[in-house]
Amino acid sequence: MSEQSVPTPASPATPRIMRGFEYVLFNSRWLMAPFYVGLVVALAVLLLKFARMLWEFVLHASGYKSTEVILDALALIDVTLVANLILIVVFSGYENFVSRIDTSGNPNWPIWITKIDFAGLKQKLLASIVAISAIHVLEAFLNIDAAFDATRMTWLVAVHLVFVISALLLALSDRWGNAHDEG
Incomplete structure (x- = not known):
C-alpha cells in the first residue's frame, strides 16, 4: 500500500480573507464616483463658458459678417457637443462601472441613460470627437481668407x-x- 497524499483542508481564515479581499475589490468601484462628480463640475464650467460665448455673440451679432456669425455659431455647437460628450460619459460610466441607475420612478428621463454599454460609449465618444474635429476643420476653411x-x-x-x-x-x-x- 502506498501512501497517498491527502490534501490538507484550508484554514478557516483563508475563505474569510478571500471574501474580504473580493469585497474590497468589488467596492473599489465607488472610487470612480468622485471622477463623475468632477465631470459634472466640468459640465457646470462649460455652461458658464457657453453662457459667456452666447452673450458676446448676441451683443456683437449685428456688426458681424455672415462668416463671423457662422463661426460663432459653430463655436457654440462645439461647446454643446463637448457638454453632451461629458454627459454621456458620466451616465454611461456610472451605470457600467459603479452602480445601476434606477429610472423607474423617473418616466421623463431619456431611455439611453441605462442602455449604453462600453462598446456604445466608445462609439459615441469617437463620433463626438469626429464631429468636434469636423467643426474645427470647417472653422479653418471659413477663415481661409484671413490667414x-x-x-x-x-x-x-x-x-x-x-x-x-x-x-x-x-x-x-x-x-x-x-x-x-x-455566430
Whole structure:
C-alpha cells in the first residue's frame, strides 16, 4: 500500500480573507464616483463658458459678417457637443462601472441613460470627437481668407481623417465582434 497524499483542508481564515479581499475589490468601484462628480463640475464650467460665448455673440451679432456669425455659431455647437460628450460619459460610466441607475420612478428621463454599454460609449465618444474635429476643420476653411496656413490646414485635415478612420475601424471591429459572439 502506498501512501497517498491527502490534501490538507484550508484554514478557516483563508475563505474569510478571500471574501474580504473580493469585497474590497468589488467596492473599489465607488472610487470612480468622485471622477463623475468632477465631470459634472466640468459640465457646470462649460455652461458658464457657453453662457459667456452666447452673450458676446448676441451683443456683437449685428456688426458681424455672415462668416463671423457662422463661426460663432459653430463655436457654440462645439461647446454643446463637448457638454453632451461629458454627459454621456458620466451616465454611461456610472451605470457600467459603479452602480445601476434606477429610472423607474423617473418616466421623463431619456431611455439611453441605462442602455449604453462600453462598446456604445466608445462609439459615441469617437463620433463626438469626429464631429468636434469636423467643426474645427470647417472653422479653418471659413477663415481661409484671413490667414491661410497650408501646414496647419494639412494637419487639421489629417487629424480629422485619423479620427474618421478610427471611428470606422472601431465600428467595424464591434460589428465583427458581435457577429462572432452571435455566430
